[in-house]
Amino acid sequence: MLKGILIGVAATVLSGIAGAYLFLSLGLMPANADAKPSFMEKWAARRSLHATLSREAQPGTGPVAVNDESLLAGIRLYAANCAVCHGAADGKASNIALGLFQRPPQFAKHGVEDDPEGEIHWKIKHGIRLTGMPSYTATMTDSEIWHVTVFLKHMQELSIKAEAVWKALPSAAAPVPASKPGK
Ligand code: HEC
Known part of the structure; x- marks a missing residue:
């Protein structure tokens, strides 16, 4: 038996x-990046991300206070490291962003202000597996990651000075050519 x-x-x-x-x-x-993910792929990726975040993301707010200095530092770091995929204040996606699977959210339109700081910090530090979201563990200090986190968390309520710097960042979108090459 x-x-x-x-x-x-x-x-x-x-x-x-x-x-x-x-x-x-x-x-x-499918191994290609230009098709929609299947239900199973989406489900497995989301489940594992949520489970990992609830185990590892730091609760509460981070160590960096919100002020002109920290917001400006966050914007500078964002411009150098993130705008190529997540866009500038005009919310227009770059060609890199348009070709990625999953699509990176354009933060000027779909921000992460509602997410806990610890969760934003975790995603920047560790990246998101099986997507184009890189880990910045090796390239940014923890303090730099918290500065970008503070900027993203407060993107909708920037100080006047920070708002001006954010709005002045160049668009990430590819410039529209005056005429197509070869025509
Ligand atoms: C090469 C492209 C690329 C770069 C550069 C990049 N990201 Fe991402 N990021 C992505 C993609 C793709 C996703 C969507 C992942 C998903 O759907 O789960 C993402 C997701 C995120 C999320 C989660 C968004 C949400 O709605 O939950 C945060 C936060 C984030 N990125 C922050 C950053 C920051 C900050 C930087 C710069 C330090 C950065 N990313 C650089 C591609 C990129």
């Missing part, structure tokens, strides 16, 4: 593994 159950369980597990292997090696799971 027990032996029969064990054989049944082993056969089910093995056929599951063989099925997954065939699914992948026959190319049934």
Whole structure:
């Protein structure tokens, strides 16, 4: 009896593994970046991100206070590291952003002001697996990451000085050519 159950369980597990292997090696799971993700892919990515964030993201607000100095530093870092994918104040996407899967949100239109600071910080520090969102662990200090976090968190309520600097950043969108090459 027990032996029969064990054989049944082993056969089910093995056929599951063989099925997954065939699914992948026959190319049934798309590897291209220009198609919409399947329901399963989206579900698995979201579940794992939420579970990781609730375990690892720091609760409450971060160590950097909101003032002209921190906002300006955050904007400078954002311009150098993030605007290429997340855009400037005009909310227009670059060609890089338009070709990515998942699409990076253009923060001027779809910001993260409602997210906890710890969650924004975690995403910048560690990146988001299986998307174009890079990890900045190796390239920015923790303090720099908190400065960008403060800017993103308060993007809708910037000081007059910070607002002027943010609005003056060049658009990330590709310039429209006067005429197409070769025409
Ligand atoms: C090469 C492109 C790229 C660059 C550069 C980049 N990101 Fe991202 N980022 C993405 C993509 C793609 C996503 C969407 C991931 C997803 O859908 O889960 C994302 C998501 C995010 C999110 C989560 C957005 C949300 O709605 O939950 C935050 C926060 C973020 N990025 C911040 C930054 C910051 C800050 C920088 C610069 C320090 C940066 N990113 C640089 C591509 C990029």
